[in-house]
Amino acid sequence: MKARVYVTLKKSVFDPQGKTIHDALRSMGYSSVADVRQGKFFEVALEGVTPEAGLKAVEEIAAKVLANPVIESYRVEVE
Amino acid sequence: MRVGVVVFPGSNCDHDTYHVLKHVCGSEARFVWHKDSDLRGLDAVVLPGGFAYGDYLRTGAIARFSPVMRGVVEFARRGQPVIGICNGFQVLQEAGLLPGAMLRNRSVKFLSQPVHVRVERTDTPLTAGLAAGTLLTMPIAHGEGNFYLPAGELQRLEDEGQVVFRYTEKDGRLADDANPNGSANAIAGVCNRARNVVALMPHPERAAEPELGCADGRRLFEALTRSLVAA
Numbered sequence: 001m002k003a004r005v006y007v008t009l010k011k012s013v014f015d016p017q018g019k020t021i022h023d024a025l026r027s028m029g030y031s032s033v034a035d036v037r038q039g040k041f042f043e044v045a046l047e048g049v050t051p052e053a054g055l056k057a058v059e060e061i062a063a064k065v066l067a068n069p070v071i072e073s074y075r076v077e078v079e
Numbered sequence: 080m081r082v083g084v085v086v087f088p089g090s091n092c093d094h095d096t097y098h099v100l101k102h103v104c105g106s107e108a109r110f111v112w113h114k115d116s117d118l119r120g121l122d123a124v125v126l127p128g129g130f131a132y133g134d135y136l137r138t139g140a141i142a143r144f145s146p147v148m149r150g151v152v153e154f155a156r157r158g159q160p161v162i163g164i165c166n167g168f169q170v171l172q173e174a175g176l177l178p179g180a181m182l183r184n185r186s187v188k189f190l191s192q193p194v195h196v197r198v199e200r201t202d203t204p205l206t207a208g209l210a211a212g213t214l215l216t217m218p219i220a221h222g223e224g225n226f227y228l229p230a231g232e233l234q235r236l237e238d239e240g241q242v243v244f245r246y247t248e249k250d251g252r253l254a255d256d257a258n259p260n261g262s263a264n265a266i267a268g269v270c271n272r273a274r275n276v277v278a279l280m281p282h283p284e285r286a287a288e289p290e291l292g293c294a295d296g297r298r299l300f301e302a303l304t305r306s307l308v309a310a
Contacts, residue, residue, distance in 0.1 A: 009182075012229065013182065013227060014182065014185075014261075015182075016182065016183045016184065016185050016186075016187045016225070016261075017183055017187055020187050065136070065140065065144075066136070068137055068140070068173065068180050070172075070179060070180040070227070070228070070229075071180045071182065071227055
């Protein structure tokens, strides 16, 4: 079983890296780019668990380790 | 008076901190390996600067799960002094012992430069005996020092008097130019509500002897030493 975890800064949190990328894209002429937010992407492979237990474990890992709840939010997808 | 200096894989200010505590301030200092969670016999613990566990994932994010942190959390709960410097600050935030989180510097650059900070509170083990408003010059060296808390919690932090150091101009005035990394309310250091866990982003151990160009940082280590003797 594989899970994907997307971690991004919360919308209310300023993202200096995303802003820098956005500025660069604008200066390259991509004037239609309205905003860029940078985040992290994790692929987590699990073995010997039911899909329910696997999802529960990854949700827990995302909340406890992969994201910092003060500044980041996360989304989990499983396949 | 025994002070433990935690050594994580990737700590790089551990020896400087040990040196200042032991040879400059005359305290009894010893290193505490990150796999050792037994802090018995220590009167204070310092989490030094560096890049614990390579700062992989987030600064301090892996370090907080190392065995020594179980001991540090316990130590802090007992009300004993825990000090964080730079990366040590970030580890303490990740561990939930201090509020907030560090974003990338607003310039998106690693900053290595002297800064001026104003001592806002003198009721912590790191600032005891200093006058409120004391100005100190110390270097910073970080990529993620942009202190963040959501607005409501930031106000609570201010109301509770938990802001211990603020970036200022040389004369102590607040100014956006004097805030090197974009920290909310120019916050350079905070403490917990119980006031025994204190951390700052600047490096007092790198400015603790005249030979290094500035000895202001020594005053913080002396304050710590004094407060331990008094306790």
